[in-house]
Amino acid sequence: MNCEWCGAENVLQTHNDVYWELPDGTRAVQIKKTPCVKCPSCGMEYQTEETVEEIEVQLMLINLKQVPESLTFEELMKTPRHLKRNYFDFLR
Template sequence: MGLLCEWCGQEAEKGENTVYWELPDGTRAIQITETPAVVCEECKMVYQTDEVTKEIEDQLFLIDTKKIGTSISYKELMTLPRLLKRNYFDFS
């Protein structure tokens, strides 16, 4: 069996969508295009997995966000150089 929708439990597919994210310092929000998503045709939900959410949040915490414009693709965001090797404040 493939990917299941976390909302309705029916079969879903991998896809992409555009999301809007507040920067960790709270100064502004950015658009992140082509973000990996789960797409459910049954209940029409399109959402990011917990893993993708954590990747985005960690990356935004570890890079110089002043170098990001108002919009960036997910792939571009994830390849930006990090100021730290990892998020030392994540105790999960």
């Protein structure tokens, strides 16, 4: 895997903490231990498109009023969904 910013080949798969705005725009939450890519060459830390999509879909399908100010990525992904899937994504 290459760094999406500088193209270096020596990226690391690791975790970091991120802040995410909820889909309803009411607030942001901290998501700890989120999978990320870290590039030792340019110093960038970022989430892959797959991780971003996982977070965004999960946040669309859960009760946002029950989401605490801070939780881990694993806790977010284990939060029970109101819907089984994202019915608004017409490409799937």
